[in-house]
Amino acid sequence: MQVMPTRIPEDVVTEIRERVNIVDVISPYVPLKKQGRNLFGVCPFHEERTPSFSVNEDKQIFHCFSCGRGGNVFSFVMDIDQVSFPQAVAKVAPLAGIDIDDKYLNNESAQPVDERTQALRELYQDATKLYHHLLVNTQAGETALNYLHERGLDDATIDAFMLGYAPGNDFLLDYFQNKKVDYQLLRTSELFVVWDDGTLHDRFSDRVLFTIRDQYGHPIAFSGRRLSADDTQPKYVNSPESLLFDKSNELFNLDLARDSIKKSHDVILFEGFMDVIAAFQAGVKNSVASMGTSLTIDQVRQLNRLAENITIAYDSDAAGQNATKRALDLIQQNSQMTPVVAHIPDNQDPDEYLRSHDAAALNDVLAHHHENPIAFNLRFLRQDRDFSNQNEVFDYIDQALHLIASVDEAVVRENYLRQLSDDFNISFDALTDQIRPMLMQRQATRQSTPVPQQAAPTYVDGLVELPEAPAFPVPDDDLNRVEQAERMLLAWMLRDNDVWLEVTQQPDFTFSDVSYETLYMLATGYRESHQLTTIDNLNDFMDYVQKPELIRILAAIQDIPDELFEDREHVKAYMQVMMQEEPLETQIKKLTQQLAEAKSMHNDSEIAQKSVEIINLLRKQQALREQGDR
Structure with missing residues (x-):
């Protein structure tokens, strides 16, 4: 216990x-x-x-x-x-x-959580155990288990990662309904899809399941791989974001890898779940993967707190190399970690390389076959270039020299310049002459430290409008219209009980952003436990919340000028954005994805239908915005 x-x-x-x-x-x-x-x-x-x-x-x-x-x-x-x-x-x-x-x-890692979060955690824990049992102990899971064995995974690894199998026929739904689990909890969990008639159905059917856990080891989501050869079904189905799961903030395997990363000060970043699992079985315990190939700033900052060095070991195909480039830039711009890129031979991904060689070979590649950021970027710049075209050669050399100019060590710069000279039969002196003004400009930029007067963001009808000049840097997560409405509405609810009552009495009201919904739930408990009708002292509430990512939102709320809370008509405008425009935006994104899939399959009738639906929704969205502006 x-x-x-x-x-x-x-x-x-x-x-x-x-x-x-x-x-x-x-x-x-x-x-x-x-x-x-x-x-x-x-x-x-x-x-x-x-x-x-x-x-x-x-x-x-x-x-x-x-x-x-x-x-x-x-x-x-x-x-x-x-x-x-x-x-x-x-x-x-x-x-x-x-x-x-x-x-x-003492024991401070075990943070208390609210009842709803705890109930969802227990639900996911039960689902994980059931799916794992079906995989390893039942005849229904034999095909899935054989697939994993064929991929080279042993039973100990399958158990360590709590891999599972999801059968069809709403097996999980029946299981929880027999246990009398509340309908609303099941609906909130995102373990199920909701049909138009309100009925729930298993999200995952006839799939091998990769269990995604948070940094404390709690199951919070799944990624299901198709077992059948039916190409009309997507190869992977992933859990959507929920109260437990924010994919931009989670790293696969961080719970198991944390101690190894902290001990070695090194982390290996893979592209896929199977790469991490296979490497773990081969003895590489300090690896993680992002939720997809798009690494995020939050994920980089998490790793930066644990590691000094990071090895990017993405796939060798074009998509993997493009993802490597994005990850490398993100790491260099947002962390103090020293990055290198693992160069896996034969254009294989890490899992394939491990299966065609052995654990020692993979460990050798990860330990010794590295490119530093300059070497990778120089190679990346060569992609898809026609060097029989003189203009392509000159363009590449110019971009390569700008990269080399960013190197601080003169000896290393000279080495890259000599390689460039040999590759393109250009004199070393000519390259030195061409790079000199770039080095001088870089030195001048370093020495100049202009500090213009700063101005905080201004607000128009509660929506952020950054001053044109001089301005603060635009945040990486610059708020869109829905997020601005959610921030303003939550701020108003915390300080004004009448607004709190007006909003909470709306049927089916919810914040679409998980962080704001979490703050709303915490505020509900805080108001009740402290017998408050308003939360005027956000400093006290911050101490109650404790989670840094939520405290940042409260700090931003604290900066909103008082005069923006005078016109109660704005409350209705914010709610309209959240309850009408945001669902429209979600529908548009979903249809846009379906349109892309239809185009990839050359389904002309589907393309025409989805195009019309998107146009109609865009018109409806524009009409709502014009109505809100009046």
């Missing part, structure tokens, strides 16, 4: 926070300069030359307008020192002259 941590009493947490000044805690890490009501500095969480990191001493919060991090004094310590909430409180406590008992720091 897992021992739950003893929570630090709320009054102690509040006293510590109120006794310290957030400026005193942040200043040793970030030199701050007064600009208007706030203090500004260069953000410590990402590289930037123009300060976009703001500290509001009155509200005792920080917020970076570039990377989006924000929160109170405890949030800052959690992010900067990579510690848990209790550890952050303990680190700040001496500044307040308060001692924290060690009992509050």
Whole structure:
């Protein structure tokens, strides 16, 4: 039985926070300069030359307008020192002259969760056990088990990753209905699809299932591979995002790989689940995969907290190499990790290479067959070029020289220049002359550190409108219209009970974004447990929430000017965007995907039908927006 941590009493947490000044805690890490009501500095969480990191001493919060991090004094310590909430409180406590008992720091990895999240976790745990049992112990799962054995997986590995088999005929639904599980919980879980008549049906049918777990080992999603040869069915069906699963924030196998990554300071990034599983069986315990080939900033930052070095071992085909290029750029721009690219021979993916060779060969490739970012990018630039065309040659050389100019070490630059000279029979001196102004420009850029006056984002009818000049860098996750509406509506609900009641009385109301829905659920519990009708003190609520990604949203909410909460008509506008425009947007995305599939299959009648449906929805969407603008 897992021992739950003893929570630090709320009054102690509040006293510590109120006794310290957030400026005193942040200043040793970030030199701050007064600009208007706030203090500004260069953000410590990402590289930037123009300060976009703001500290509001009155509200005792920080917020970076570039990377989006924000929160109170405890949030800052959690992010900067990579510690848990209790550890952050303990680190700040001496500044307040308060001692924290060690009992509050024991077993802190077991974080308490709300009842709904716990119920969903238990549901996924039951589903995982059932699917695994069907795979390894039943005649129905024999075909799936044979498939996995043919892919080279042994029983111990299949058990370690809790792989499963999903039969047809709504087997999982019947199982849970026999256990009298609540319909709404089943519907929320995303284990099932909802038909137009409201009935539920198994999302996965006749598929091998790869279980996706969060960093603590809780099952949160599945990826199902087709077993039949029916090409009309997609090869893979994946769980959609849910209250438990945010694919941009999860890494496959991080729960099993975490200790190995922290011990070795190295992480290997694979493209697919099977690559990770096969490598794990071969003794490579420090590998993970993103949810698809599109690595995200959040995933990079998670790995950056654990590793110093990262090896990208994506597939050798064109899609894999393009994904490698994107991942490499993302890692270099958003982390301090040193990246290399594993070059797997024979144009094989890691799983194929392992099956055609052995574990020792794969380990040798991952350990020694590397390209550094410059070498990879130079090779990547050569793709699809016709070097019999002189213009192509000159264009490549120009781009290659810009890459080589980014190398700090003179000896390494010279080595690349000599390779370029040999490859294209161009004199070394000519290349040196051509690269010299690039090096001078780079040096001049480094030495110049202009710091223009900053202006915080302004708001028009509650929607963010960044100032044209001078402006903060646009955040990577710049909010779209629906997200802006969700942020404003949640902010209004927290501070005004009338708005809370107006919104919550709407049938079927929900936030489409998992983070906002989670904050809404936490706010519901917080209001009830503290007997509140409004949550005016967001600092206290941040301490209750504790999760950094949610605290950042609350910090952004804290920055919204008071005058934007005066016209109650805006509440209806936000709800219209969320409850009408957002579902339309989802339908349009779904139809667009179906249209792409129809085009790939040259299904002319389907192409015509989906095109008409998309046009009609776009017209409806435009009409709604024009109605909202009036």
